[in-house]
Amino acid sequence: MSSHWLSLEEALTKALDAAKAIADTEQVSTFDANNRVLAQDVIAHIDVPPWNNSAMDGYAINVEDLKDDCSPRLEVQGVITAGMKADEPLQKGKAFKIMTGAPMPANANAVVMVENTSSENGAVLINKVPRLQENIRKKANDIACGDTLISKGTRLHAEHLMLLSSQGSSTVEVFRKLRVGVVATGSELAAPGETREATQIFESNRVGVSSILQNENVELIDFGIVADDEASLRALFVEASERVDVMVSSGGVSVGDADYVKDIIAELGAIDFWKVAVKPGKPFALGQINNALFCGLPGNPVSSFVTAKLLVVPIIKKMQGESKVHEPFLVNASITTSLKRRAGRRDFQRATMVKNAQGGWDVTPFKTQSSGVMTSITSANCLMIVHENVSELKKGDTVQVMPLHF
Known part of the structure; x- marks a missing residue:
């Protein structure tokens, strides 16, 4: 396992290589x-269509009957509605009243829109002569057998x-549906709805990650919260590896004394990488336990949210058998303020984007970009992307933004 920080592209390539599509159908x-x-x-x-049919309500005619030396007045031979058979061929000098989708009768080669006709004592006056084959939907013009x-x-x-x-x-x-397990690790976490100790916080990552993954139509298994205890964590990951295709864990993948998750995954299987040069979300880990792929998200809520969207969702799509693992939808926008920062990581800053008077987009990043401030996500409608080599942006510069909901 390398300690090298991977670019987002390198991490995605490694992750998608490791994500094997399921075969069960x-x-x-x-x-x-x-x-x-x-x-x-x-x-x-x-x-x-399975046969030539009328594209309009009107009259099925033969345009040869409307030459200059002929009367534009045609006797109405009958009516053909959608679902009827057109067994009777069109007679010379006559017209069938026909409805949209109805089959064309033999000998008819055009349909006159009803708006271009007038009725007169069992006959129809043609006020505008159609072109040959006008308003006819040809058999198989949409779909042909074998397509x-x-x-x-x-x-x-x-x-x-x-x-x-x-x-x-x-x-x-x-x-078949991909089976995905979700767990949060940390002795400092209490489940919402339960009693919280004075030293604990309510856990929020599981419901956020689950909601993101439910959009991909997976079968979710919630493994709850596990304390920072090596034996409990080991037992949990062994159980999960036998029940799921992908295990998504939040917390415990950094370098603290109680961050056991990486070591346990490495012991049970393998860790491919655990440092990605993105902000927020650097300590994202990818590994394997038995036949289950392991995704270790950071514990900070915003980091967990961002890495789930950037890395876990493409992994899920690949494993589901989707042929095109879609890249994030990005648009260009003009930044409304200047910005200075330390270059080195790709920064996904919480921001708001609005339409400007020219029809383009303006984007304003939030002043607070802490990965522990969840309100910065609920207040944002996009993530503004600042690339690795950029240390300064000036007001009016063009940047890429990733809308959070579109």
């Missing part, structure tokens, strides 16, 4: 598949599930 109802990861390509077996509709590794959302349903699918094969 299951069939679930499309109604239960939102935010699950697709386990195999979905191939179209039905053309969409790959959705690729393996896609995280399914409403639009994907609608597409599956349009193919008649009521179930879909997805990777």
Whole structure:
């Protein structure tokens, strides 16, 4: 295990290399598949549309019947609505009244929008002659049999599930849910709702980390709070390694006398790294216990929050089988104040971003950036990124920001 501080990119590369995707799959109802990861390509077996159909409410006609030497008045042959068959071919000099989505009759080669017509004693007057094939949706112009509709590794959302349903699918094969354990370590911690000793604080990291990971649709197992006791911690991590795919711990990964977590993980398995050149969040640890991946978050609430978003979420996505482990959504903004700091770590400063008069973004970092001040997260709507080599920013400089909610 190296004591070298890794850049965020180096840490992410190592973490994603260690994060092996699960292989187990299951069939679930499309109604239960939102935010699950697709386990195999979905191939179209039905053309969409399955036949030529009308794109408008109007009249199905043959444009040859509307040449200059012909009357724009056509007898209405009948009505075709969506869901009907169009068995009767269009006769010369006539029109079918047709509804959106209804199948086109044989011999018809255009649809006149109803707005471009007038009715007259069982006939229709064509006030604007359509082009050949105008307002007709061709068979298979959206989806053709054999098309790959959705690729393996896609995280399914409403639009994907609608597409599956349009193919008649009521179930879909997805990777099983990732099992993720969450624990907080520290004798100074008391569980919310329980009695707190005078020397304790209420623990907050588990619920924050759990909420972040619930957005990824994992199966969460809460291992509670474990005191700074080597035997208890060892027993906890052995149990967790047999029950979960990923174990996320907060606290105990720094260099204090009671910070046992790293040593215990190294003893039971291995620690790959534990220093990342980010602020807040330097003492983030990655390791392995049996078949479980271990993520050790710092104990400070803001550090835990930031490293969970920057490092744990991509790990979870990779292990769930997602083919594209999305990078954070970033936008450029103009800083509204000057800033000086000690270069060396990438700084994710809590800040607020607002639209300016030019349609761009202005960002204002908070004066207090302590990793123990949780109100700086609840008051912020973004993290302003100051890169490693930057020691000074001037008012108006362009910086990257990561919106916290978008």
